[in-house]
Amino acid sequence: MLISILGCGWFGLSFAKSLVKGGYDVMGSTTSAGKIPLLQKENVKPYLINFSNTDQSSIDPSFFNCDVLVIAIPPKVRSNPDSPYISIIQSIIQSIKRYNVKKVIYISSTGVYGDLNCHLDEKTQPKPDSLSGKVLLQSEFLFRSESSFQTTIVRFGGLIGPGRDPANFFSGKKNIPNGQGPVNLIHRDDCCGICLTILEKNAFGYVINATSQEHPKKMDFYLEACIRSGVPEPEFIDELLSWKIVDSIYLQPLLLYNFCRSLIDVKD
Secondary structure, eight states, X not given: OEEEEEOOSHHHHHHHHHHHHTTOEEEEEESOGGGHHHHHHTTOEEEEOOTTSSOOTTSOGGGGOSSEEEEOOOOOTTTOTTOOHHHHHHHHHHHHHHTTOOEEEEEEEGGGSOOOXXXXXXXXXXXXXXXXXXXXXHHHHHHHTOOSSEEEEEEEOEEEBTTBOTHHHHTTOOSBSOTTOBOOEEEHHHHHHHHHHHHHTTOOSOEEEEOOSOOOBHHHHHHHHHXXXXXXXXXXXXXXXXXXXXXXXXXXXXXXXXXXXXXXXXXX
């Protein structure tokens, strides 16, 4: 099976390496020429692709000659509220249809739900309360509106793993609100494991929530993370404001997926 990964960043490159290890043929894209040697080193066939450019004629169509296209491009609207993310997604969909790609995995986020003060799952109607969540939900709709190819949308929780030690999120900060709020996180190893299982089980046409089944309080989880990493401890306000606990109706019944990483393992 030939897999193309559009966006070999923090998750995309890790997933590419997992696929290569599993015997898949992998093509990966980057917007930086300097990253080409890294992809080559990992036995990923590299492509320089930037859908932000208005001129798409330079995109090599062979990148889309794949069995499955994985799209792992975050909207980054926090740093750039004027990001042309939706138009980028529309251009990607045009290429998917032009080159007759039949199966897609689109990486989204549980941020599409907003804090609804309840347990929620894939049947819950999203009500995003952030710009990023609104943009991702709009992008999801674009994929789900297409009938010429099948898309599975994977909504990751907050990402942790190498280079994203949660101890650094709140270290040394004071009066952090909502200390009793539950966390909805997932380790990168499980992000890769879930997407790999989707491929193995040919599970396309779904929306799948992907967060750890552990949901400790923010004040407990981040304090313990800081103690473990030996960095200044945060101070939370002992209160419960807006919150959510993200569950999934598909990880077990459909994928039979068992998590490989506990939230206790937060440093690597």
